[in-house]
Amino acid sequence: MFELIDANVAKHISLTPSELDLFHSMLHLKKLKKKQFLLQGGEVCHFSGFITKGCIKNYILDDKGHEFIMYFAVEDWWVGDISSFFEQKPGTLFIETIEDTELLMLDYHNSEKLFKEIPKFERHFRILIQRSMSTLQQRFFQTLAKPAEERYLEFLKKYPNVAQRVPQQLIASYIGVTPEFLSKVRHKLVKKV
Amino acid sequence: MFELIDANVAKHISLTPSELDLFHSMLHLKKLKKKQFLLQGGEVCHFSGFITKGCIKNYILDDKGHEFIMYFAVEDWWVGDISSFFEQKPGTLFIETIEDTELLMLDYHNSEKLFKEIPKFERHFRILIQRSMSTLQQRFFQTLAKPAEERYLEFLKKYPNVAQRVPQQLIASYIGVTPEFLSKVRHKLVKKV
DNA sequence: GTAAAAAATTAATCTAGATTAAGAAAATCA
DNA sequence: TGATTTTCTTAATCTAGATTAATTTTTTAC
Numbered sequence: 439m440f441e442l443i444d445a446n447v448a449k450h451i452s453l454t455p456s457e458l459d460l461f462h463s464m465l466h467l468k469k470l471k472k473k474q475f476l477l478q479g480g481e482v483c484h485f486s487g488f489i490t491k492g493c494i495k496n497y498i499l500d501d502k503g504h505e506f507i508m509y510f511a512v513e514d515w516w517v518g519d520i521s522s523f524f525e526q527k528p529g530t531l532f533i534e535t536i537e538d539t540e541l542l543m544l545d546y547h548n549s550e551k552l553f554k555e556i557p558k559f560e561r562h563f564r565i566l567i568q569r570s571m572s573t574l575q576q577r578f579f580q581t582l583a584k585p586a587e588e589r590y591l592e593f594l595k596k597y598p599n600v601a602q603r604v605p606q607q608l609i610a611s612y613i614g615v616t617p618e619f620l621s622k623v624r625h626k627l628v629k630k631v
Numbered sequence: 632m633f634e635l636i637d638a639n640v641a642k643h644i645s646l647t648p649s650e651l652d653l654f655h656s657m658l659h660l661k662k663l664k665k666k667q668f669l670l671q672g673g674e675v676c677h678f679s680g681f682i683t684k685g686c687i688k689n690y691i692l693d694d695k696g697h698e699f700i701m702y703f704a705v706e707d708w709w710v711g712d713i714s715s716f717f718e719q720k721p722g723t724l725f726i727e728t729i730e731d732t733e734l735l736m737l738d739y740h741n742s743e744k745l746f747k748e749i750p751k752f753e754r755h756f757r758i759l760i761q762r763s764m765s766t767l768q769q770r771f772f773q774t775l776a777k778p779a780e781e782r783y784l785e786f787l788k789k790y791p792n793v794a795q796r797v798p799q800q801l802i803a804s805y806i807g808v809t810p811e812f813l814s815k816v817r818h819k820l821v822k823k824v
Numbered sequence: 825g826t827a828a829a830a831a832a833t834t835a836a837t838c839t840a841g842a843t844t845a846a847g848a849a850a851a852t853c854a
Numbered sequence: 855t856g857a858t859t860t861t862c863t864t865a866a867t868c869t870a871g872a873t874t875a876a877t878t879t880t881t882t883a884c
Contacts (some may be wrong), residue, residue, distance in 0.1 A: 509770070521760055560754050567760050568713055568714065568717055575767065579691045579701070617835085619870085625833080625834085778840075778841095810863095811844095
């Protein structure tokens with residue numbers, strides 16, 4: 439149950455057996471069916487979730503109800519609304535399962551305790567957030583600077599496994615175009631080859 | 632010299648006088664004239680800089696040499712290429728002064744030492760990065776979901792002081808349009824009132 | 825196995841914003 | 855101070871991608 443998350447943490451910090459036990463004791467398993475919400479806009483995010491099985495989408499809705507996907511997450515990813523979680527204020531993100539999903543949940547209270555008792559975790563999460571930050575920066579730049587076709591190919595290259603698990607309309611949302619336009623782009627790509 | 636940076640750090644962690652001395656000893660002052668580079672794409676970022684005076688732009692160039700501004704920074708802001716800094720690998724960001732600027736520089740070596748000797752700093756920077764992350768997330772969403780006019784007004788509201796210090800073409804780049812189009816937007820806004 | 829729902833495609837029309845080019849205004853500098 | 859550089863504006867033309875709407879294909883669920 440904890441193999442994946444232990445390996446995840448071990449990438450940046452090393453823990454003693456007793457620290458590991460303490461960490462495990464703070465987690466609880468959550469199982470969700472497909473199309474269920476982990477979090478909805480307007481709510482306070484009380485958890486950081488580590489996916490051990492399944493796939494979710496993390497998105498924002500605009501006034502007209504259009505989804506804008508911030509990211510997909512599969513096994514070995516942490517999910518949550520970072521700013522809502524750390525400030526414990528209502529956020530704007532929706533988190534919804536795309537497949538039946540299992541997560542190890544770390545709630546806010548426990549995360550504060552964790553940082554206090556094992557400050558090394560501060561480092562682990564700093565590094566994770568840092569990575570997300572530079573990924574988002576690159577993506578933001580590409581969305582402004584590169585045409586949809588290039589962004590689509592980039593997505594396939596970067597997340598080949600995700601690309602096979604989520605419907606195309608969600609990929610369209612992720613790269614920032616309508617499903618109709620992505621369809622056109624794909625058509626053009628097929629002809630090219 | 633250290634008032635501003637001490638207040639900045641005190642927002643999230645409290646330091647003893649000796650910790651503060653250690654911190655100060657790791658910083659050095661850097662003065663730059665207008666239009667000078669702190670960092671160029673392709674270089675490794677060896678510093679985190681805290682601005683005590685002046686203004687910089689942080690941007691990426693595309694293939695055609697167009698600037699895409701990631702953010703402006705003025706007094707009381709930290710600047711750097713986060714991913715290049717923490718991974719000590721070549722990055723893509725350019726950092727260039729827009730005004731004569733003074734910064735307190737913390738180099739990579741010292742920052743590692745700082746985290747080791749005063750782990751509380753790990754927390755301070757985690758919180759800063761977290762904030763940048765959620766700001767960037769909001770901005771990314773708005774750039775996809777909202778029209779240029781709204782983004783421009785949002786910028787003026789959020790950074791009124793910056794708006795008065797930087798030329799309009801840079802604001803155009805920040806909100807993700809050409810200077811010509813921003814000019815048009817502004818013209819339309821004037822007529823509206 | 826079939827009906828219903830969800831996803832993907834195609835095509836016509838439309839538009840926000842880009843591009844190109846030129847001139848006007850403002851800031852800088854010797 | 856005037857000359858030069860930088861910034862801003864205006865206008866004509868163009869295009870990537872949106873919108874709308876209809877049709878087909880695939881998936882889901884009973």
